Amino acid sequence: MRKQVADKAGVSEATVSRVFSGSEAVKPKTRERVLQAASELGYVPSELARQFAKRRSGNIGVVLPYLPKVQLFSTYYFSEILGGISEAARELGSDLLLLQRSPDERREYGLLFRQRKVGGLIVLGARDGEEEREALLELERDGHAYALVNQRMEGLEQRTVEADHREGSRLATAHLLEQGWSRPAFVGGPPDYSNSRDRLLGYRDAMSAAGAERLEPLVGNYSRKSGLEMADAAARLIRSGEADALAAANDRMAIGLLQGMRQLGLEAGRDYGLAGYDDSDGARLTQPALTSVSASFYEMGRLAARMALGELERPDGKLPPRLVVRESSLKRDVERN
Template identity: 30%
Template structure:
């Protein structure tokens, strides 16, 4: 005879209602009791019917995480933060990579809506993202890394402050003409980092010139091309602030191809700490953003919306949206230290 929810309740010594709440991902259940229920369900081989449950409750125990670049180590750390919090609350995570492609992102958003996921964590594409269909379906959305619009909860870092800190550090080390390589113009993170670069130059008494700023794709090739263009300009920079880790790789490739020595002929600060950053020669100075914390905090915010939606049939997207702005930190290594 197939195992029933009553069997699970009896084994866990709880009510059927408690088993139902745990298996439906309601976070208000005592964690110890929830663990007991899951252990009983696993021991009895009880899985329930997730499709029927979704149709009945209009909600699943699945969250969708849609990121813009799966090859970027930043998003690896974000995803870990998302999964850790989601798993603790009894949710699984569907990972989708839009690859900065608006059509791919649109398909994933539609899949999330049709699958009736409990909520969506979204790193919007540089040109913006349309989540109106999710809002109409009352599926909560939290934007990560990049802001979306005023009606959506968001978690991201203070990119302007990070860029300002990087540029001030280069100037303090004696580099006189830093340049900035940032992402595509339509990406708000790119413009925020360019803004912080300009602010640091202004505060130092140096008139910021857009001739020292290049916008490019957040890719290795984009970073290399932008570095080459700046180095070939009539008045090239003597240092670079580069706005993400992939672009930094391109910058390093181009600098080395010209026989220039980082830390001697040119200074370098990147945005994002990566596992390889301390091991290049010289080790890379970076602006570190708390990627894991971004994912974890965004998931906590999303689950708050999910749990409210499960007890309130009104449209949660009409509530006042919340924004969490996290701080960056400067990690000084050899690439930015001027050695004669």
Template identity: 35%
Template sequence: MADVAGVAGVSHQTVSRVLNGLPNVREGTRERVLEAIDQLGYRRNRAARALVTARTSTIGILTVGSEFFGPQSTVLAVEAAARARGYFVSVTSLERYDADSALVALNHLVDQGVDGVVVVAPLELVTEAIDDAALSLPMVVVAARPDVPAADPVQYVFVDQRSGARQATDHLLGLGHRRIVHVSGPVGWFDAAERLRGWRESMAAAGCDAVEAAAGDWFAASGFEVGTRLARQVSAGEATAVFAANDYLAIGLLRAFWEAGLSVPDDVSVVGFDDLQSSAFFIPALTTVRQPFAEVGRTALAALLDGADAPGAPHVLTPSLVVRGSTGAPRAS
């Protein structure tokens, strides 16, 4: 900073004001300082700055494994939002999906001196661990938790999973389907539970029986396994449509129905959730529910940096239905 000040002909306090974007610096002076920074190739010593400010300009992100599309899309969105505001991120993932692993990961981030933590691990056991830890640093959790305590200092940001499930189910009901099976996600995940609830609510409102087929996880192989059983129900007229808890499960269903000689959507309609980049290129293109991941990332970071002292109601974002070729009216009985 002293070198920059010497080249620009200003005090080091002026250089500091320019670097921190503070007012009361003339535009001509600011330009001279920035030119000197470029000339000298100056880079801030963030370690030294952290000693002075007690802030590291680093955000911690706790997440699940990289194989999960929704959480990882959210992590990338948070990282992009943090970078746009001049923050670094430190990412750690859970070794196991239990409370002990969550506490170890959280303490790992705390030990790094992060300024706050965004948790992108929508698991009931993880939120329980966060409640028990009662950490003093700012924290935002991206999870569709339906029972957030009113006085909880932790802020919640999430997409309305229940609304997305209702949109998917109502779309199928609107096409004339009444025997709609839901291939549900794993137990213990907020997103899976909320999508299940939304489907049940729409089915109940329509006076239809709710038949669930539990997949046990989020992966295409499980969707295929469930699909081989559902193919028999479709052939017997016991099901005309399937709402899958995510697009990977829907991929497995499409393959199982194809192998069983069933046509989608002529014999059975399929709806997914998430809108993978490849979903528009499946055969047929998949009707699905799109989540606004970029908006989730921006909202989560803003809640962490700007709303840490004013926790309140969760920040809830709305998903949207994307209608493609995998859904149509049921065959006439």
């Protein structure tokens, strides 16, 4: 095939190759002839052969944890990150290889490079475990480009793309205080994620700065269901006057709380202040709409992709979060039409 093009254009196969790989010097007139011939013969270089010859694929592998019952793509968090990755990969001429891996085949990241020849790797939803760390350290040792998203691991900090969750949480809590809610309580997530811990710290920062007394946090698991389940306890806090607002560590719990507490006769923005975290789509849909913190997951995906493609050596600090004020945190009566 390439031979035919070469013959037709009166050049050698090497020249055809050079024309299509782009980088090398080819006389414009020759290039023209080759392209013309190729077009007439319908020749397109095979990406597969090209990758093989260069011993590398331009693909960036995205490892997602495989969780049988959970429909991962439905969650805002993963969706946004994937969107960002996809966008950046697109710009850099790579394609995405989606790799779902169940926990028992987890440690084989190295294989993906040797066997599948991915060009870079992004690991989403990594957990802080020994084998996970070892697998990643192997990548480090072999000089492979990869990125972790939102999960710091000891010794791998420079590979982590994350937002400044502590600051985000501080912003949300400080905002509640400014609005006149003087006793916000924190509703956190499981402490084995580094960002759960960070968000709790941010709450404490804000409380200390305001000289307010911090309350014992409620702990959920980031699901709306767990928010619903905590509504009882939260309502007691509010009714007893122990607390007058809630800073939740994510939107889904916040929405659960909002809905659960409504059942108990408490309205966000009227009877208590409420802030979420993530600025998910859902935050716009509740009544009242949920004040939240935007952590730019999309941007994180973009950064991760650039790291995985070797475009970026290390992230330039943590991404700054942004407070998105809606109604749930504003102190006023819920309007009624």
